[in-house]
Amino acid sequence: MYAQMIKTASNSVKTRDEMSDSERAFQDRIDAGQKIEPKDWMPDDYRATLIRQIGQHAHSEIVGQLPEGNWITRAPTLERKAILIAKVQDEAGHGLYLYCAAETLGVSRDELIEELHAGRMKYSSIFNYPTLNWADMGAIGWLVDGAAIMNQVPLQRTSYGPYSRAMVRICKEESFHQRQGYSIMLKMAQGNDAQKAMAQDSLNRFWYPSLMMFGPPDAESVHSEQSMAWKIKINTNDELRQKFVDQTVPQIEYLGLECPDQTITWNAEKDGYDYAQPDWNEFFEVIKGNGPCNKERLAARVKAWDDGEWVRDGLLAHAKKKSARVAAE
Amino acid sequence: MTRNEALFQFLLRLGDNTGILSHRVSEWIGHAPVLEEDIALANTALDLIGQTTFWLELAGEVEGKGRTADNLAYLRDAWDYRNLLLVERPNGDFGKTMMRQFLFDAWQSLMLGKLLTSTDPRVAEIAAKASKEVAYHLERSADTVVGLGDGTDESHNRMQAALDDLWDYTGEMFISDEVDEVLAAANIAPKAASLKTEWEELVGHILRDATLTIPDSSYTHKGGKSGVHTEHLGFILADMQFLQRAYPGATW
Numbered sequence: 172m173y174a175q176m177i178k179t180a181s182n183s184v185k186t187r188d189e190m191s192d193s194e195r196a197f198q199d200r201i202d203a204g205q206k207i208e209p210k211d212w213m214p215d216d217y218r219a220t221l222i223r224q225i226g227q228h229a230h231s232e233i234v235g236q237l238p239e240g241n242w243i244t245r246a247p248t249l250e251r252k253a254i255l256i257a258k259v260q261d262e263a264g265h266g267l268y269l270y271c272a273a274e275t276l277g278v279s280r281d282e283l284i285e286e287l288h289a290g291r292m293k294y295s296s297i298f299n300y301p302t303l304n305w306a307d308m309g310a311i312g313w314l315v316d317g318a319a320i321m322n323q324v325p326l327q328r329t330s331y332g333p334y335s336r337a338m339v340r341i342c343k344e345e346s347f348h349q350r351q352g353y354s355i356m357l358k359m360a361q362g363n364d365a366q367k368a369m370a371q372d373s374l375n376r377f378w379y380p381s382l383m384m385f386g387p388p389d390a391e392s393v394h395s396e397q398s399m400a401w402k403i404k405i406n407t408n409d410e411l412r413q414k415f416v417d418q419t420v421p422q423i424e425y426l427g428l429e430c431p432d433q434t435i436t437w438n439a440e441k442d443g444y445d446y447a448q449p450d451w452n453e454f455f456e457v458i459k460g461n462g463p464c465n466k467e468r469l470a471a472r473v474k475a476w477d478d479g480e481w482v483r484d485g486l487l488a489h490a491k492k493k494s495a496r497v498a499a500e
Numbered sequence: 501m502t503r504n505e506a507l508f509q510f511l512l513r514l515g516d517n518t519g520i521l522s523h524r525v526s527e528w529i530g531h532a533p534v535l536e537e538d539i540a541l542a543n544t545a546l547d548l549i550g551q552t553t554f555w556l557e558l559a560g561e562v563e564g565k566g567r568t569a570d571n572l573a574y575l576r577d578a579w580d581y582r583n584l585l586l587v588e589r590p591n592g593d594f595g596k597t598m599m600r601q602f603l604f605d606a607w608q609s610l611m612l613g614k615l616l617t618s619t620d621p622r623v624a625e626i627a628a629k630a631s632k633e634v635a636y637h638l639e640r641s642a643d644t645v646v647g648l649g650d651g652t653d654e655s656h657n658r659m660q661a662a663l664d665d666l667w668d669y670t671g672e673m674f675i676s677d678e679v680d681e682v683l684a685a686a687n688i689a690p691k692a693a694s695l696k697t698e699w700e701e702l703v704g705h706i707l708r709d710a711t712l713t714i715p716d717s718s719y720t721h722k723g724g725k726s727g728v729h730t731e732h733l734g735f736i737l738a739d740m741q742f743l744q745r746a747y748p749g750a751t752w
Contacts, residue, residue, distance in 0.1 A: 233535065236529060243526045244526060244736075244740060245739050245740065245742050247744055247750075249519075249553050249570055250553075251752055253549045256546050256549070260543065260546070263529075263538040263539045263542065267535055270535070358752060362750055362751065363749075471531065474531070475532060479533020479534060481652070481654045482534070482655065483534055484652050484655065485647065485648045485651025485652050485654070486655075487651075489646070489647040489648070489655075490647070492650065
């Protein structure tokens, strides 16, 4: 769930009578479960909404390298370091497929990056939280990637072909990430007192921010009906959040850790847990740019891009010289 | 010095070179000039960690005191590290990182080429695995050095500055000592000095294509192979070994 609060480009869902002929034909294809491909006709709002959603997802993968990258040089064993590097490398790879998927809609990677750097496009709120101890590498894989999978598995069935195919590939890697995260947590939870304390501390800090990843409660979530009609959003925020809580609570118990939500209780009637909402004011502050790491994360990305300008220019200039030399021969 | 003692030292040199360089390269992840480079740098760092694990595992076996690759990587202090000073140099800009990589890759590819015929089959086996990866590292770092050296004026100047800065750290690769002599006599490893001519040819050719000028300096910084490092290594180890040192005996 690396896309939150995506504002659908249209204000309301059109009735069939309000639709033009091409809009009706388009909706019929979606209702019949057909995939929309880049060269197919699509409503402008569908295109614009998808660019926002896929772009935000791509940006989340890229910014998401930073909190984990923070621990690469301090990973405690050669194997853990190799796994962590491989995982962060996967995130960069996901960013790459997603930018490519967005490019099929007629926007370039450079344009999307510019939007991110100018603060006009967002990335997932979760990456604005700091990674303060080694167990955070476990919690991110287990909770953050776990929450992402909840959203991305249904998106494998999304209506836009390139996005759906990118999701199939990404989901395979994400479930590996989730398992490796849980394996770190398990080692920590079964470790010495300091390690157990790190595991608990990490869970305490990541629990509510992970619940926020699904976006605001359905009652306050606007603009999602059209996205659902277009099958670019498959489930509601609350449905996914409930599923995540129901999956995660038994895992917390297995680890022998305490759930940070003291109110959590099993509700047999709804066949799920009743849980406390995260602090939505905090969520909106983080989205606005006031999270603990917003400024650092964006600054790190802008610096990498600016510092790299001479490299991109140099390699481009060389490629041009080379092709000019080949042409002259 | 017995053959085993020499082999232990030699394996530490190989494993520490790749281990420290991997550490430096991994500092880039998430901060590279373009997404494809984040991926490529991560790939290089990963290959180098894999090689480190192989060399240090074998070092532990040769030493015979029950030390694992992790024990050797995480519980030795700077004076017991045996890497070349070159690989601990700070990353600098992307050009400097790639120049350091190129100068090292050229040496490592030649060294591994010789180790393929080592009389110690364990060494030859690791060299065979690593040489495939290193052939690719060399291709990539050489292409980047050429691309940036023969790119814009700015990229050219930056690459020349990187070469000027790093050149005096390359001579250490070719200084033979007792370790090399003992292993060369047993045909386990080549003499360090024996790689010099080929390295100069390989590097000279690429730097010419990159329109860069080899500095007119014959000075050589040295000490890494015998444990006398620059100030930078201590900080690398402080980061790298933090958890193992702060929580002795914990498993991760």
